[in-house]
Amino acid sequence: MEAVVASKPMIKVAAICGSLRKASNNRGLIRTALELTKESIDGIEMEYVDISPLPMLNTDLVVDGKLPPAVEAFRQKILRSDSILFASPEYNYSLTGPLKNALDWGSLSPNIWADKAAAIVSAGGGFGGARSHYHLRQVGVFLDLHFINKPEFYLNAFEPPAKFDSDGNLIDEASKEKMKQVLVALQAFTLRLQPKN
Numbered sequence: 503m504e505a506v507v508a509s510k511p512m513i514k515v516a517a518i519c520g521s522l523r524k525a526s527n528n529r530g531l532i533r534t535a536l537e538l539t540k541e542s543i544d545g546i547e548m549e550y551v552d553i554s555p556l557p558m559l560n561t562d563l564v565v566d567g568k569l570p571p572a573v574e575a576f577r578q579k580i581l582r583s584d585s586i587l588f589a590s591p592e593y594n595y596s597l598t599g600p601l602k603n604a605l606d607w608g609s610l611s612p613n614i615w616a617d618k619a620a621a622i623v624s625a626g627g628g629f630g631g632a633r634s635h636y637h638l639r640q641v642g643v644f645l646d647l648h649f650i651n652k653p654e655f656y657l658n659a660f661e662p663p664a665k666f667d668s669d670g671n672l673i674d675e676a677s678k679e680k681m682k683q684v685l686v687a688l689q690a691f692t693l694r695l696q697p698k699n
Contacts, residue, residue, distance in 0.1 A: 511545060511693060512545055512546070512547055513545060513546055513547070513584040513585060513689055513692045513693065514547050514548075514549070514582060514583045514584050514585075515539070515546055515547070515548040515549070515583060515584065515585050515586065515587050515685075515688065515692075516548075516549055516551045516579055516580050516582075516583035516585075516586050516587070517532045517535055517536065517548050517549065517550045517551065517586075517587045517589070518532075518551050518553060518586060518587070518588050518589070518601070518604060519531075519532050519550075519553070519588075519589040520553075520588065520589060520590045520591050520597055520598040520600060520601030520634075521589070521591045521598060521600075522553075522554050522600055523670075524670075525668070525669050525670040526591065526670050527591075527625040527626070527657075527659045527665070527666045527670050527672075528589040528590070528591045528623075528624060528625055528626075528631075529589065529670055530625070530666055530669075530670035530671045530672045531589045531623045531624070531625055531655075531657075531672060531681065532550055532587070532589045533671060533672070534671075534672040534678055534681050535548060535587055535623075535681055535685060536548050536550060538678070538681060538682050538685060539685065542682065543682065543685055543686065543689070545689060546685060546689055548587070549579065549583070551576065551579045551580065553576065553600050553601065553603070553604040554600070555572040555575075555576075556572055556573060556576055556600070556603055556604055556607055557570055557572065557573070558603055559603055559606045559607055561610075564610075569607075569610075573607050576604065576607065576608070577607070577608060577614050580608055580614045580615070580618075581614050583618065584618065584619070584692050584696065585618050585619035585620060585621075585688055585691075585692040586615070586618055586619075586620040586621075586647070587620070587621050587623065587684075587685070587688065588601070588620060588621070588622045588623070588638060589622075589623050589624065589625075590622050590623075590624050590631060590634045590635065590638050591624060591625070591626055591631055591634060592624060592626050592629070592631040592632070592633050592634035593634070595633045595634075595637070596633070596634060596637045597634045597637050597638050597641070598634075601638075602641070605641055605645065608645070609644075609645055613645060613646065615642070615645040615646060615647050616645065616646040616647075617646055617648070617695065618647055618648070618695075619647075619648050619649075619650065619688060619691045619692040619695050620642060620647045620648065620649045620650070620688075621649065621650045621655075621684050621685075621687065621688040622634075622635045622638055622639070622649065622654075622655070623655040623656075623657075623681065623684060624655070624656045624657070625656070625657040625658075625659040625665065625666070626656075626657075626658070626659055627658065627659065627660050628658065629656060629658070630656035630657045630658040630659065631656050631657075632654070632656040635654070635656065648691070648695060650684070650687045650688055650691045652687065653680065653683050653684055653687060655680055655681060655684050657674075657677055657680075665677055
């Protein structure tokens with residue numbers, strides 16, 4: 503007689519990077535998260551959602567109730583996701599312009615962010631981008647995003663030992679383990695927020 507093994511429900515995570523630079527350390531955090539979900543975490547399907555094609559928010563671009571094609575494609579990807587992983591670099595104690603732009607396009611009625619679980623990771627100098635977390639969380643309150651509280655992930659990218667290679671790929675094993683903890687917490691919180699059948 504074969505044993506029945508219960509598998510974890512699959513959640514879909516949209517991964518968004520606030521930096522547009524290809525070799526960004528924050529984009530490297532997203533690449534690491536994608537690798538971890540394929541190699542060592544069951545039950546998460548993650549898709550990188552590129553925000554670089556989005557035009558700057560201008561509601562004059564909405565013609566006859568239709569959004570620009572790049573915006574509509576972006577919104578559909580977020581709508582299909584159960585939760586969001588933000589890699590949020592810190593620019594002047596805040597989140598980046600491109601990330602705020604994506605949040606704003608998504609907030610147009612109907613708000614595509616509402617009732618989704620979310621997590622924030624960041625890498626940078628000083629506090630490792632931690633101050634951008636505070637501002638992103640504040641914006642998320644209005645958008646009805648629900649952020650995990652722990653673990654927090656902000657990495658000082660310039661403290662020895664080296665955390666990233668020259669292409670922005672995360673090479674520090676302790677940081678990869680912390681990223682895994684964030685993803686597992688995001689998975690658990692996402693499942694907790696989903697309606698019970």
